[in-house]
Amino acid sequence: MKLDTLLYLLLFAIIALAIGLPSYLNKAGRVKAPAAQGSFPTVTAYDLFFNIDLAQQLFQSRQTISLVNSNAGRKEITFLIHPDLVIDKISFTDAQGSSLAITGWSFGQPVAYTRLSGTVTLNTAIVQFTKAISPRQVLTMQLEYHLKPGGFQNGVGRDFYGLFVSAQNQRAIGFDSGAFPVIESNGAAPLKITITVPDSELCGIPGQLVSSETSHGFITSTYQATRPYDPAFSCAAYKKEPGSLNGIGVEFYLTADQTYRAGMGAAALDYFKLYRQLFGDPGLGIFRFVYVPIELEGGGAESKGNTVYLSKQNNVDVFSNFDTDTNLKNKFMALVGHEEFHEWNAYYSSWSGDLAQWWTEGGANFMSAWAGEMLWGAAYGRALRAQY
Numbered sequence: 001m002k003l004d005t006l007l008y009l010l011l012f013a014i015i016a017l018a019i020g021l022p023s024y025l026n027k028a029g030r031v032k033a034p035a036a037q038g039s040f041p042t043v044t045a046y047d048l049f050f051n052i053d054l055a056q057q058l059f060q061s062r063q064t065i066s067l068v069n070s071n072a073g074r075k076e077i078t079f080l081i082h083p084d085l086v087i088d089k090i091s092f093t094d095a096q097g098s099s100l101a102i103t104g105w106s107f108g109q110p111v112a113y114t115r116l117s118g119t120v121t122l123n124t125a126i127v128q129f130t131k132a133i134s135p136r137q138v139l140t141m142q143l144e145y146h147l148k149p150g151g152f153q154n155g156v157g158r159d160f161y162g163l164f165v166s167a168q169n170q171r172a173i174g175f176d177s178g179a180f181p182v183i184e185s186n187g188a189a190p191l192k193i194t195i196t197v198p199d200s201e202l203c204g205i206p207g208q209l210v211s212s213e214t215s216h217g218f219i220t221s222t223y224q225a226t227r228p229y230d231p232a233f234s235c236a237a238y239k240k241e242p243g244s245l246n247g248i249g250v251e252f253y254l255t256a257d258q259t260y261r262a263g264m265g266a267a268a269l270d271y272f273k274l275y276r277q278l279f280g281d282p283g284l285g286i287f288r289f290v291y292v293p294i295e296l297e298g299g300g301a302e303s304k305g306n307t308v309y310l311s312k313q314n315n316v317d318v319f320s321n322f323d324t325d326t327n328l329k330n331k332f333m334a335l336v337g338h339e340e341f342h343e344w345n346a347y348y349s350s351w352s353g354d355l356a357q358w359w360t361e362g363g364a365n366f367m368s369a370w371a372g373e374m375l376w377g378a379a380y381g382r383a384l385r386a387q388y
């Protein structure tokens, strides 16, 4: 990038910060949950397995979660978890891999937990150790659970973020969905997620595809991110467009009634290449848009690093009208440019508080329009800015 471009960018960024950028995308972003009360350690890595077979009413998970204790002198660790999950096993090891003795664990008072989609009730699990845990002590938690028979749903549901399991869609979007132990106010960490589903389904998972194999009617896929992302997945009978790609590319996970338009992928890829060129290689060559089948007025979108989850209602008409309706196309482009920029402004830099969140969202709006102008000219940039 030339120096004068950088200076203009900085100037515009300062002006944007000063005057504020109203956002029609105010639901689009990255959730930062309120800090929960209790003895919450810090998550340093996730290694998560899910085994899903709706024909057998099976939804089970085995999770290895690396932690650093942040409370001195306590004998317990507290976490929150979805009330429909039956815990089959909890155990802990230290940094050397030796078992840590626990006297037991129990459920405390359920708590009201507020995320973007509203307030839900989560269970509090309290694990009691024989000895106090040292400050900064490294721990690894092994957690196994399964969904109780009454926890299986019908159709597509209405809560974009929560744990949802039905024959049409299985999803948990974010650490505070209740499918992962809610351990602190910001659960992003390097992650590895492996999911087995019937091979009629595909799962949209953050990170880079490490392996995928099909066996006896099931497909097992592993994704990995070495940077801190929120754990998330959405599995359904998706079609992946534009299909398998090598190197740098963009993938759309669409439902049967959504028609992929080549211009969508081309625009998303142009944004991705420009951001990579200007702001650095994120180390993940694929950017992914995963449409979540859901009945939800007004839509929703959530960045999980290189993977963005969008409610189908977000762009419900664009799949049939992308090439003919300029207003719809511009809204879609503005959204794509906004969400892709979060890979750079929400996951490379630490932030906290309302102003930082506003800057993360306003900054992504600004960059989306600016990048649109760089790619497609001044008139296009003006049209995109008018979308916010």
Ligand SMILES: [Zn+2]
Pocket: 025, 028, 029, 030, 303, 338, 339, 342, 360, 361, 364
């Ligand atoms: Zn956003």
